[in-house]
Amino acid sequence: MTDLNFHVLFDALPSPYMVLDTELRFVAANPAYLAVTKRRLEDLLGRYLFDMFPDPGENGRRLAASFRRVLDTGQPDTLAYLPYAIALPEAEGGGLSYRYWTCAHTPLPGPNGKTAFILQNTVDVTDIVRSGEDATLPFRQIPETSALIQRAQEASAMKDALAREADAFRRLFQQAPSMIAVLSGPDHEITFANDTLISFLGGRELVGVNVRGGLPDIAAQSFMGWLDDVYRSGTPISGNGVPIRVARPDQNAADHYVDFAFHPIFDEHGAVKGVFVQGMDRTTHVEAEQRQRVLLDELNHRVKNTLANVQSIAKLTLKDSESPAAARAAFEARIMALSHAHELLSRSSWRGADLRAILTRELRPYGANRAQLTGAPVRLAPRAAVAMGMVAHELASNAAKHGALSNGEGRIMADWHLEPDDGGSSLKIAWREAGGPTVGRPERRGFGSRLIRMSLEGELGGTTDMRFDSDGLKCHISIPYEDGLRHEHD
Amino acid sequence: MKMVCGMSTTDKLQGLKVFVVEDEAIIAMMLEDMLSDLGCNVIGPCTGLKQAHEMLAGAETPNVAILDVNVGGEQVYPVATALKERGVPLVFATGYGSVGLAEVWRACVTVQKPYTQDDIVRALGMAVGA
Incomplete structure (x- = not known):
């Protein structure tokens, strides 16, 4: 019986694997990993992972934290879902490729029994994610196509975790005291609207409606132009105490004042695909301020008037x-x-x-x-x-x-x-x-x-x-x- | 009780026919006295818009008018318009200063209540170009 050569096995695995030392330097990577990351082995070996694949943001922090947990606990750690852009080589035109990954990090002990290496199995799930992706990312349901994910059992656990996370997010946003909506596309189709916003707009059906065509009372006001601007420019817009007239189906049109913020939502290529809307009904506050201003003006006027009366009485009495x-x-x-x-x-x-x-x-x-x-x-x-x-x-x-x-x-x-x-x-x-x-x-x-x-x-x-x-x-x-x-x- | 003021201006105010709209009795009385002291002839004081329109229709064209902005809960602007059409220079008296005036009248001379006799002399002088 021929001896099994583990190097051959490692290189033959169809799933991407790589090994890091405790300083997060590359020790090994199999051809599947090199293929998916579009790198050559000699460029990676001995190099620090975050020099090779830098991400100063939240995703970089999550990845580093996962490595840290493996090193600290000696237990495997999984990142169910990690958006992570990687730089493309010059030969492929450079730039960033926006990808989604699931990663399993397994500790490998050294001679003294302590963790000496981390084995990473990383799977590019970008296609699966994109197949179900829309502008509602934190709220989307996990597609049932997850059978494609190689580690079936883990994938199922990940799916549950992700679904729980998405549910938690959804609940949080749904019940938030401020108004929240997620709009998709140039006509601002509403893909998510929370309870506060729905009740502010008079209990209307909002999800699936586009703002341009389906909410004529809102579209007729400046908000439409601002949404278009955000969608076109990718620059956020916010406003304080902005008047808005809401035509509620159940009652007369009501005038309100809102603080709002419109933020662009980008796709993996950095193009705007929607607008994240937040709003706060400030009507009570603004009206109280206006009342106070009116009262102060009135007080000022009355004092002036009373002084004018006293002055007149003085002048006329003396005379x-x-x-x-x-x-x-x-x-x-x-x-x-x-x-x-x-x-x-x-x-x-x-x-x-x-x-x-x-x-x-x-x-x-x-x-x-x-x-x-x-x-x-x-x-x-x-x-x-x-x-x-x-x-x-x-x-x-x-x-x-x-x-x-x-x-x-x-x-x-x-x-x-x-x-x-x-x-x-x-x-x-x-x-x-x-x-x-x-x-x-x-x-x-x-x-x-x-x-x-x-x-x-x-x-x-x-x-x-x-x-x-x-x-x-x-x-x-x-x-x-x-x-x-x-x-x-x- | 004659107050001391710039003689050149007060001289020019002698005999001036001043149309007065002021709905508050005590203030109207004082303004009437101030104007009489300056040698002006007071037309009014009118205490309401209706009375003002009637008096304006019956009276000789005044040389200048002093108008309280809020008259019995109404704004004096219709009277101001009628006076302007007859070429009468206007002085507005208001407890709010010139910000209490509608935009189109902001360029007019204003006196803020409470005002002194000197304020009235100055305002009339500016209005009639004395």
Whole structure:
């Protein structure tokens, strides 16, 4: 019986084998290995594997880690699936050949029993992978053609592992809180869409649909152009707070803001074959920011406006007063009236204030028994409430100076009601003073009467009728009333 | 209470017919006083757009107008357009500054509330070229 020559056996194996030492230098390689890697034996022997087949990326790290495990544990290690580009020789035009491999690494002991070599059996599974490949790589199902893989038993284990890995990936992406889609081809056919994206787009069927033809509402917006750009250029595009209008089948079109990133997916030749889409619905955040900006603008405007009012009161009071002391007192009292109106309004978050509350606040300093207020609750909108507060203050302080509140006995009767008129209703207020000293029409129009006329007739679009009867002032006010009075804004 | 301002400008403002739209009573009163102090004749103050259009139809063509931008929840631009068609120079008064103005009116003179009498003198001067 002829002795079996293991060199002959090694060289005759149809599957690619090579042997590395512990420094990962080539010790041997069989012709099948040289054929598949397109290398000559003399070019490899003694050379460091990663000098021969460099890969600075994740796949290089995975391969190195597998060798490390074999050396550390003395146990075989398998890489079920390893994409690994190898450089083509000049004679074949150079460049990189993108290949997929499965590798089994087996420790070979040296004389002292320690691992001295690593035997690698590597199988090029590129054709199998490509046969089932599309743009959904992490999500693809393993083709049943794996019978072609030489190590049938290992292949089955690998297949399960890979399927589990793919399933885990799929679940992870499917349930991710951000929106994820994988698009394939120039028309952006959706080959994967996760739950968040499906619900964002209103529960539509997405997989198998192409964005260009099947999602007209999205395709009509800038997103289509960006997808085309990424597909054409291979350059990622991202955007923050980009408005998007989604026509949901179950409800009206809704405006949203999204952060998004479109990344190209490359094939083994480096050509773009699809787009990886990630998105985050930022509508709540963007709208909150917008609301805040509006509120700040409004606050700024209101402060400016209030300052303008204070300035006007100061200027007009100084001009109108007989002495600096009188000016100071009148100015303070008017600022306080403005402040009271603001206080009442802030209690309702500036929705409005009740007429009775406004009148009560301005008459309070003169004693509760001096004024009789009669009328149902009437809500005044902010502008009307401020104007009415200032008017009530002027009427009351005038009464305190010259009218019913200037002696011990006089009284004020204020009553009001809503009266329907053409197209709406009017708020009628009657202010009657009695028991005060006899009054006559003042010789000149001061701040108070000017303000009353300008506020009620001008600002609030109403009418006033002031009569200085012998028993006291009668002031009849009528202002248009549409639930809360007009002038919600200014 | 006359304030001291650049005499050459204030002289040119004497007798100027100033159309005023301002819906806030207290501010309207102050502006009315400021203009009277400067020797201007005030047309208005109008506190609403409807009143402004009516007054504009009945009055002599003003020499200049001071317009509050937001008048009773409405924007003053229709009145501004009517005035512009009659060749009246405009000054806008707003709590937002010139950014509170619609794009087409940004080139107009603006005064930001609160404004002083000097601000009004300067704005009128720029508007009428005094």
